[in-house]
Amino acid sequence: MSKADWQARAERALGARIAATHPLSGGSIAQVRALDLADGRRVVAKLGGQGLAIEGWMLEQLAGKVPVPKVLLAEPDLLLIEHIAAGDGLDDAAEIHAARLIAALHAHTRPLYGLERDTLIGGLAQPNGPLESWIEFFAQRRLLAMAEAAREEGVIDAPLLRRIERLAGRLARWIARPAAPALIHGDLWAGNVLAKKGRILGFVDPAIYYADPEIELAFATLFHTMGQAFFGEYGRHRPIAEGFFEERRDLYNLYPLLVHVRLFGGGYVGQVERSLARYGV
Incomplete structure (x- = not known):
């Protein structure tokens, strides 16, 4: 053009x-x-x-x-x-404001995980065919869909794909009672949060669908976007279930790591491998 x-x-x-x-x-x-x-x-x-x-x-x-x-x-x-005139970093005040906004977003629920149409994350296809089971949705529509695409593109090898497939079959070990399907932004990192003087003026570059909101919270930690101020305030509005930080956070972050493997290459493969090893595959 x-x-x-x-x-x-x-x-x-x-x-x-x-x-x-x-x-x-x-x-x-x-x-x-x-x-x-x-x-x-x-x-x-x-x-x-x-x-x-x-x-x-x-x-x-x-x-x-x-x-x-x-x-x-x-x-x-x-x-x-x-155009939104922003450009400040996420200080504690901005994190607290972001937590209130994201908690309110997560209050929007539907009966099924997914969405009525497929969306994108970082320009990559994100399949959203609705399912009743979060474990099945996360396995099929997120981990396996992204891993299989990465294998087709040659950015991961067959043994690594098999390890991801094994993990996808064991998710029930760690995800026992997922929350109701909640609307999430889907790509919550600092570059997509516009802040000024301790206030959030806008969220950009979404990758929306209805999910267990813990996957959003996990992503917010992947690149150190949100810290203690955010999680303390979020927890006052929507309690964070026991075991999230210890067990499920790294599990959910496998999805954005696979996205980054496809977008930016092999530098992220090692992180995927270390996460898989942590879960015994």
């Missing part, structure tokens, strides 16, 4: 001329640019990539539940969203 093409489409959708564009960070999957409009507005454009219409749909599903940027245009190869 040429610059002239996407700019013309953006100007039609926004009803204003683009005066200037600036690259933004966070464009590992698609190009991300700030657009300064002649009428004084600033918006964000994501270009190329895959499934940007799905990303826009996911943001719309979260709207009214947690703060997200308003979607201005959502097409397969062009997404225009409201």
Whole structure:
């Protein structure tokens, strides 16, 4: 897609001329640019990539539940969203605010795990065919789906896939009573949380579905996004079941680790192998 093409489409959708564009960070999957409009507005454009219409749909599903940027245009190869002026790190005050927002999001429940349509995580297909069993959903739609795709792409070998298959067959040893299906953001790390002066102004780049909310809490620890302030406040709103940190956190983080294996290569394979060894496979 040429610059002239996407700019013309953006100007039609926004009803204003683009005066200037600036690259933004966070464009590992698609190009991300700030657009300064002649009428004084600033918006964000994501270009190329895959499934940007799905990303826009996911943001719309979260709207009214947690703060997200308003979607201005959502097409397969062009997404225009409201610009949120943030950029601060996640201090304790921001973590506490995030905990309240995420706990409220997790209060939205449905009878089945999954979603009415497949979504994306980091641009990768995320199958969401609904199931009654969380253990079956996590095994089939998350661990095995991502591991089999990684094997097809040649980024993991057959013995590692077999180890993941063995673990998927033993999940009931650690996941005894999963919570009711709760709506999750699905990709909760610092780069997707927009904060300023101790407040969360927006969550971006979602990968939504209905899940055991512990998988969201686990992801929030994978890259040290959230710490004690977050978990203390979250637990005041939604108690965290015994054994999460000791037993289930690393189990659930196998899924985002497999995502990172596919996106960024073999550097994450060792982490997957160490996690599997911890669970005896």
